[in-house]
Amino acid sequence: MTAKTRSRAPFAAAVLIAVVAVAALTAVLRPGGADTAEPRVSQAYVPQPASPDVAAAYFTVTNTGGRPDTLKAVSSDVSGMTMMHRTTANTMEAVPSLTVPAHGKLVFSPGGYHVMIESPVRGLRQGDRVRLTLTFERAGRITVDAPVMPIGYRPGGAATP
């Protein structure tokens, strides 16, 4: 019993050293390997639509990690036709994907990028919520509930949720 206990101690120490060594090696071999930060989606909202035919959604994606990610698609629970758009001088166009830079942000805001929600299945009024699912190349799917806000609402402005 005593002999066994004594013989196990060096073994346990060796295992511990091996584990620490592997962890250290992994960190060295994969720069940013310990970086498991996922993009964070905040300030999501849907201005109350003026027409029942179309709505827009806005949000901010923050990437605290050291590697960029790519937003590949956005879907919603109120329409099968939900797309990422870019507002240009006099029209708008679909965008297939958008990069969220390392230690950076991707902002959807009026006049810039927006999520276009065609023919929502229900009327959207203040107090409603629209569930948005963002699909990232690396982080996978992130779901966020976007409240319906008054027309003209801006995050951080006077009219807060």
Ligand SMILES: [Cu+2]
């Ligand atoms: Cu649009």
